Amino acid sequence: MRVVTEIPHAAVKITVFAWNGKYLIKLERGPYEQTYKISEMEVAGDETIKQMLDETFINEAVSLFQQMHQHLMAALERAE
Template structure:
């Protein structure tokens, strides 16, 4: 697995990795992580297509999912 690109966004870090003919898009925020995989064969322009996927609408959904994940995790910790 190799890091192709790293992008710093407000509130999270994005890493684009390449492995086994797939691009892996990894979002990290604190102790949480979201990972998306896309096969290179599904892309016409490779890395450029991956970057196009990282539009404002998708990032907004990722950040909302982080909020949900954080709430779920906090609820579980509170039950200990």
């Protein structure tokens, strides 16, 4: 697996990898990660990926990170 690019953003760390005919878009925020796999055949390259990661996508990802945190906290409470 190789790093294609890192895309700077204030809310999340974004790293794009190439591996096995796919691009892996990894978003990180705190202890949480989201990974999206896209066939290299579906996009023209890392510039297309950068265009895909618009503010709407990032805002929805941040919302999902918040949900992930809530789910983890609820699971921890149930386990006590």
